[in-house]
Amino acid sequence: MTHTQQLNIFLVEDDEVDVMNVQRALKKNNATSTLYRAANGIEALAMLRTNNQIATENNSRLLILLDLNMPKMGGLEFLKELRADPALCKLPVVVLTTSMQDSDLATAYQYNVAGYIIKPITFSSFVETIDVLNRYWSISEMPSTL
Numbered sequence: 001m002t003h004t005q006q007l008n009i010f011l012v013e014d015d016e017v018d019v020m021n022v023q024r025a026l027k028k029n030n031a032t033s034t035l036y037r038a039a040n041g042i043e044a045l046a047m048l049r050t051n052n053q054i055a056t057e058n059n060s061r062l063l064i065l066l067d068l069n070m071p072k073m074g075g076l077e078f079l080k081e082l083r084a085d086p087a088l089c090k091l092p093v094v095v096l097t098t099s100m101q102d103s104d105l106a107t108a109y110q111y112n113v114a115g116y117i118i119k120p121i122t123f124s125s126f127v128e129t130i131d132v133l134n135r136y137w138s139i140s141e142m143p144s145t146l
Contacts, residue, residue, distance in 0.1 A: 007033040007138045008062045012044040012078065013096075014070040021123065022065070025130035033134055040070045041078030048088055063137045066113075068097040068104055076104065079111035094133060 009026075013019050019037055026033060038044035044064075064082075068075035075095065083089050094115040095108050108116050117133075120126045 010036045010064045012038050013067045014039045025127040029131040031134045041073030064093040065096045068099045
């Protein structure tokens with residue numbers, strides 16, 4: 001049974017310009033998704049483990065958009081920790097990065113990411129990418145145990 005549900009997007013991104021681009025893209029697409037943000041993997045794990053606002057509640061769901069190149073704890077380290085945590089390991093993660101390294105791509109998929117997207121260069125392409133992600137994850141069926 002496919003139906004649209006509220007989507008919570010948890011953006012793990014250190015670059016303020018990219019954060020603003022995601023915010024602007026969601027607004028431009030009239031998305032109703034709630035956006036949360038952490039600046040690195042350490043902050044993201046702490047928020048996921050302690051902040052009930054980010055948890056899926058009220059029939060909403062959570063999608064993590066993850067940059068790879070961040071200070072303190074990068075995206076691949078974050079993925080390793082996330083997948084090792086029984087309470088968080090099933091959360092869907094889409095990598096949204098500038099990294100075109102084959103090794104980053106391969107490692108990300110070893111940690112069961114739902115997708116790996118190179119950040120578009122133009123804002124119009126960025127808006128389109130965020131729109132597609134938001135619409136797909138809003139209608140995609142997910143187990144209620146996530």
